[in-house]
Amino acid sequence: MRLSRRLFLIGGGAAAAATILAERTFARPRAATNTLSIEISARPIDHLSVTDRGRSRFGDLSFRGGLDLRSPESRFGGFSGLWRSPDGQRLVSVADNAQWLTARVQTSDGRLSGLADARLAPLLSWNGRPLGETRYYDTESLTIANGVAYVGVERKHAVMRFDWGADGVAAKARPLNLPDSVRRDIENLPNNQGLEAIGIAPLRSPLAGALVAIAERAEAGDRPTRGFILTGPRVGAFSVRRSDGYDISDLAFLPSGEIFLLERSFSLFQGFRVRLRRIAADAVKPDAEVDGTVIFESDPSHQIDNMEGLAVHQEAEDTVLTLISDNNFSPLQRTLLLEFSLMPGKSA
Structure with missing residues (x-):
């Protein structure tokens, strides 16, 4: 087997x-068949390193705090994509069983303290049927901008569009027509290593308003991973350099147009690892091979899990990064919500 x-x-x-x-x-x-209110308990994570509890700086990031999230609801978990509202007060996540999580973010003394008003709901297909009952069940990536949510689907290598601003979780999916210039490339992605990261370029980006998606990895080794500019005047494919066995799990744009790339790795001997790279705003263009500066890399002392979702928002002068883990619906793993800020002088 x-x-x-x-x-x-x-x-x-x-x-x-x-x-x-x-x-x-x-x-x-x-996924739940209807919107379902759930209770979520949150154990605070006050230090990222279990061996150096007083340490707050990790690479270019400062650890702000985190939560170990749990719920008696068996459907809770599997979160692979993440979005936070511009003020950071609302959270939306998509699970890999075609399910939404929406919640209000609670804080205490500037640190995450819990999630309130939490709800699970099925992603709906174009005819109102739960998307999880269709062939587009493996939802892995999420971005929301200008009232529209885009969700990347693995295995079928598709992108779904939802009128989020008008309908929220009741919005129905509409498949995005993929450009002919990249369609064959996308359809030839490995079965379970498809469009794992997705984002909308901000106005200050050379790709302003374009939808950008990146696959999880190439078929073997450290060959470059394929990325795609799916909308806008610069539609085309590009490559992202891979190294050290990391797979791409999400991306988020900074207001400057730079990209944070979330990567993670797993092995029986090293367990989970996570890394963040920062890619220049003008690097992503058709036929380019892009790389980025590593701004954070975990070590075995860090409280992490299978980190798959990344969101970025601004709080005054702080650029805040939020990561969520996919527990694969396994009691052997955890659903973690971790929050960092860029160190002074590193922000966009």
């Missing part, structure tokens, strides 16, 4: 019998 990434994360490397048992025990649950 071939090990998938999901099975590996929930206990891969064991005997085939154990793998089959894990798959049955930790199967991805179906």
